[in-house]
Amino acid sequence: MNYEEMLKLAEQASENAYVPYSNFPVGACVLTVNGKIYTGCNFENSSFGMTICAERNAVGSAVADGERKIKAVAIFSPKKKICTPCGACRQVLYEFESDVGIDVILQSDDGVIVIPLKELLPDCFKL
Numbered sequence: 001m002n003y004e005e006m007l008k009l010a011e012q013a014s015e016n017a018y019v020p021y022s023n024f025p026v027g028a029c030v031l032t033v034n035g036k037i038y039t040g041c042n043f044e045n046s047s048f049g050m051t052i053c054a055e056r057n058a059v060g061s062a063v064a065d066g067e068r069k070i071k072a073v074a075i076f077s078p079k080k081k082i083c084t085p086c087g088a089c090r091q092v093l094y095e096f097e098s099d100v101g102i103d104v105i106l107q108s109d110d111g112v113i114v115i116p117l118k119e120l121l122p123d124c125f126k127l
């Protein structure tokens, strides 16, 4: 699966977002080293802090299926071009980084942008 296709799946996932409070849908598509694909959308809660981002939803599905190494994640929002992941999601993605890192795939007006996770989360916390 190429990065454009992953962005398309992220876009489709964003259509299922549950966002009554922010009206800001996000979709994510994770690719593991085993070639498996998992999608997720954000889902909010009236207790705002309980909101789950699209990226963490997709990562959770991958982990629940036994996957542990992620090599790419595509993120899409119809409300924002270049929808970079929040700090919490960067740290969660890092936990499951593959040996070659994680490519973060984003949609810009000029096409697909790819940013290595390590550039988005330098000197991050690790045990």
Ligand code: THU
Binding pocket: 019, 022, 024, 025, 026, 041, 042, 043, 044, 051, 052, 053, 054, 055, 084, 085, 086, 089
């Ligand atoms: N959101 C995500 O799904 N991913 C991010 O990386 C940033 C924020 C969601 C959370 C909330 O539902 C909405 O976007 C507005 O913050």
